[in-house]
Amino acid sequence: MSEPFLEVNSLEKVYSTKASFFNRKPERVVAVDQVSFTINHGEAFGLVGESGSGKSTIGKSLLRLHDITSGSVTYKGQNVHELSKKEMRRLRPKLQFVFQDPFSSLNPRLRVGEALGEPLLDHGLATKANVRKKVMDVMELCGLPTYHIDKFPHEFSGGQRQRIGIARAVIMNPEFIVADEPVSALDVSIQAQIINLFQELQVQKNMAYLFISHDLSVVEHLCTRIGVLYLGTMMEMGSRDQLYQNPLHPYTKALLAAVPIPDPKRKRQRALLKGDVPNPANPPTGCKFHTRCPIATAACAEKVPSFREVEPGHFVACHLVS
Template sequence: MTGNLVEVHRLKKYYPITGGLLGRTVGHVKAVDDVSFSIKKGETFGLVGESGSGKSTTGRTILRLLEKTAGEVRFQGIDVHALSKAELRALRPRMQFIFQDPYSSLNPRIRIGEALGEALLDHGLAAPAEARERVLAVMELCGLAPYHIDRYPHEFSGGQRQRIGIARAIILNPDFIVADEPVSALDVSIQAQIINLFAELQEQQQLTYLFISHDLSVVEHLCSRIGVMYLGSLVELSSRDELFAEPLHPYTKALLSSVPLPIPRHKRERIVLQGDMPSPANPPAGCKFHTRCPYAMELCSEQAPAFREVSRDRFVACHLV
């Protein structure tokens, strides 16, 4: 048995494009295209990239909120996509999801206490009399007051709603949580509180996170290993310290150049990428990044680079490395 809690092997998620009178499939949107990585028990693995790079789709497919097109996802050695509905339901409490927009994920007609307790009752993890006590305990753990239990979602601020989203995820005592851009819509001061809450809960509950974000400054603070995605594929994967000290892929270098430094008089040399990200329905031949890469060679437009290990536990897909 390895120390990996989650193992993703050559995962693909394609959406068919239909056309014509008969609605035949004429192409595919390759939202996730041949992605492989593993997450060790107790660690926070970061997944970063521009909007549309496939980060959220990867997270949802790992938890089988979306069905895969190909590949394999294993949770503690269990093939998640091979489970029956009953088996998947039994596994659900151990794998939870925190949504980017907490307000849209909450039922506006249900009080917060009911929203937090319904999963306990639905999975038979607590009797009705015990559920309220458990809800109050988790609310306190997430920085919510006891009187919040009878309020509706519209009565909370954005930061409080995200705390509710986190409380709803951890109330089932999961082993693994996918957090999809959980702080992107919050003010900077509230972001810091939520990030610290994630770190505290991980230490107390022995949680494992897949943390999805486009904000590298947040990822640097929270994650131990980071995967960089572009147009549905991983282009670099390494430890946080190595990635920030010496990024290898040109796309990673461009992302890091946009992160502001905490010292105002110190500035990074900004790398501005030309053009927009190509469509995942019609990705470029060869390296997917070559149309925007300032270092592209002729080979880059002809042959896709292999995603290979260039040093211990460090992977990159680039002909220049």
């Protein structure tokens, strides 16, 4: 791998809720808690965890769709959150986002050709004379018949709409894409097609991804390194082989145990988690996972575990891992 071109250092995002009749005091919700990782050129980095773990907040923070409370996001030596609006606008084409819902992310009043061509014209990357040709080229690249160019979003299936969303990002010729659960709303057969499309585009365009998902079986096929989040905290991070063949954190083991095996004769030993996900406005002391951990000790409730490297490239935050 080449040197990382995107670095996230001690990223923190805190939301403050307003006081109400039922909640007299405003609450402080730490959505992302001191998260750090790097992404290299052409690399697909996976981010997994339950709903509400902070995955989407991190993805949007990387592209400055959210402001951050502290920490930094550095892209090619530039701190994204310190750039002026003019500088950030020049950078936008290189940093793109693929949204989870392929229908609500598209303007229902714009035809596909207009939706794909508008950002090119807006950033001066095409002229009115050649924009249609560029749109048709990217539609072919993303597996969309070009005769659909004048159709509206409601005339497409869910898988086709997601291809449109991917095409809208790819048409800007980006270097980095945040894909926020892009296959979670699709049928399994369509999911495979979209994953294959991401892999093909990665090879052809040499793009890097932050691929957000709650499904570890999906992430396994696309990503070379994976981070596991719980309540905004990175619990484990490592290469695909390290995480799938030698998971260390109890939370990672529980997530992997929930992945179904496509063989009716084989049975997987389930690692059932007790209790519910804690309120992020009032997280547990010590290790945030200790209230649900099957092997937690008294020390887990008292002291926050450090996020340390236990083998080259394999990091974990757990008192019980030596």
